[in-house]
Amino acid sequence: MRKFISSFIQGTRPFQRVRTLRPIQRALILTIFGLVLLVASNYVGELQAYQGAQVAVYIVAISSIIVLTGYSGQISLGHGALMAIGGYGTALSFTEWNFPWPMAIIFGVVVGTIFGAILGIASARLQGPYLAGTTLALAVGLPSVADQFKILGGEQGLGFDIGDPPAWLQRLAGGNFTQYQWFFWLTAIAALFIFWATTNVLQSSFGRNWRAVRNNPTAASLAGINVPRWKILAFTVSACLASLSGALLALLLGLVTPTAFPLSLSFLLITGAVVAGLGRLGGSILGSVILVSIPELSGALATHFGDSQKLTANLPGIVSSLMLIIVVIFAPNGLSQIKLGRKPG
16 A cells, blocks of 8 residues: 555656546446545544645645646636636525525526636737736726625625525434534535546646646647637636636635635645645645645744734745745656656656
């Protein structure tokens, strides 16, 4: 087992075999892994269930960055704003229009996807720092816009409470199934499905065309690939994933406010994607675990160095920034590709 895990991490033969499996085989493996994970969630505490749900949300969010930047080569600094659109759309349809919570999540994803498609049309005309600056302005301005509309709850935001787990799940778990375990089930199932679906998309002609657009737009155009159209499609798919992660985050927090989707969230997602590796979707799992671990590590360091309020507030940003700098210098392809010996994509 130790040898298999070591070779899996290093990207040797067992990992290569997993990558060459058929979609149905990968789906079966993910299903078995998901069932084991969900059963194990019944034996952990509230904090661990909450952190597991956070990891699942970040997996979906970082996957959106990998699709957009790692595969199509477009830079976005405003994915936190796309998450906010998904979260607000979900909460608004649930609280104001009385949508059932599954339909509310779908509504939030649809709204975020449409907005991403519109933004993608503009992004097809922008490149490099111009696109990054446009998305950054969106991330900065969206919270202040949400404050101005009473229907969006202002600074207090909108509540989003789907209630207790269903009765059949309570009976299945012996009556000891908490709400955070229920949230973990929902977010983990969504993350597993998104991971499977996105992997299949990226290994199809879609992924190959996006990589061609990323590597050499001129050559891709000469080969018959409509570069603007594929850029718009990449931004639309990325926005769909980002808005879904925002809807799941709203479900986990139980509240959607401008402070729940700050500018720092966009930078945090990019940090997780870069640290783990933009060129491989599997890096989203490692990146999400790192992002959830940073506050725990920062809390331990803050306690060791005096536990001052100022240090506790600023240390997570310092730790993530140092980690990003170190990885960019010593492992520019990300931690998930250190020993692969080849470039991503």
